[in-house]
Amino acid sequence: MRIPETTFNKNQATLKNLRFTVRLLGIDTPESRENRRARLQAKELNTTVRIVVFLGKKAKEFTEKQLLVEKKGKRKIYKKVYLEFDKQPQDRYGRLLAYVWLSDGRMLNKEIICNGYALPLTIKPNTKYSREFLECYKKAVENHLGLWQRP
Numbered sequence: 001m002r003i004p005e006t007t008f009n010k011n012q013a014t015l016k017n018l019r020f021t022v023r024l025l026g027i028d029t030p031e032s033r034e035n036r037r038a039r040l041q042a043k044e045l046n047t048t049v050r051i052v053v054f055l056g057k058k059a060k061e062f063t064e065k066q067l068l069v070e071k072k073g074k075r076k077i078y079k080k081v082y083l084e085f086d087k088q089p090q091d092r093y094g095r096l097l098a099y100v101w102l103s104d105g106r107m108l109n110k111e112i113i114c115n116g117y118a119l120p121l122t123i124k125p126n127t128k129y130s131r132e133f134l135e136c137y138k139k140a141v142e143n144h145l146g147l148w149q150r151p
Contacts, residue, residue, distance in 0.1 A: 020095075021094070021096070022095065022098050023096065024098070024109045024112070025086055025098060025099055026113075026126070026129055027113055027119070027120065028119045028120070029056060029059040029060070029063075029112065029118040030052045030055040030059060031053060031056045032053060032059070032060045033056070034049055034053055038052045038053055038056070058117065058147065059117040059118060062115060063108070063117070066102065067108070079103060081100050081101060081102060081103070081108070082100070083099070083100060086125070086126035086127070087126055088125060099128070109129070110129065113140065114140060116140035116141070116145030116146020116147050116148045116149070117146040118137075120134050
């Protein structure tokens with residue numbers, strides 16, 4: 001995530017071109033590249049790394065579609081989002097931990113789960129929406145949405 005310009009302390013300090021990595025709270029999508037985590041997911045799901053990566057790319061495409069406004073050549077323009085933090089605003093890797101809200105009032109994290117592109121992942125103390133995410137996940141599986149589609 002890139003923040004073009006932010007003003008703090010009532011215009012006393014302006015910071016430009018800030019970059020943050022945001023980890024979406026409460027969800028776990030398949031990996032979109034072959035790595036150690038993808039191998040672990042393949043073992044957990046009793047499938048191949050190739051399938052995990054394929055499903056990860058599908059989840060990534062869905063997520064980008066929710067955020068993309070337009071594409072101009074290689075340049076992509078994304079929607080404005082709002083971050084909501086839970087008890088822990090950062091993880092040990094320095095990533096922001098957030099619920100991402102789209103300007104139309106939908107929560108991106110929830111949209112990803114409800115459309116079947118992620119599993120719920122609750123890590124204490126960040127549990128604010130865990131019940132909602134679990135319900136969405138159950139409905140997505142029951143209705144064969146996203147990753148749960150029947151071949």
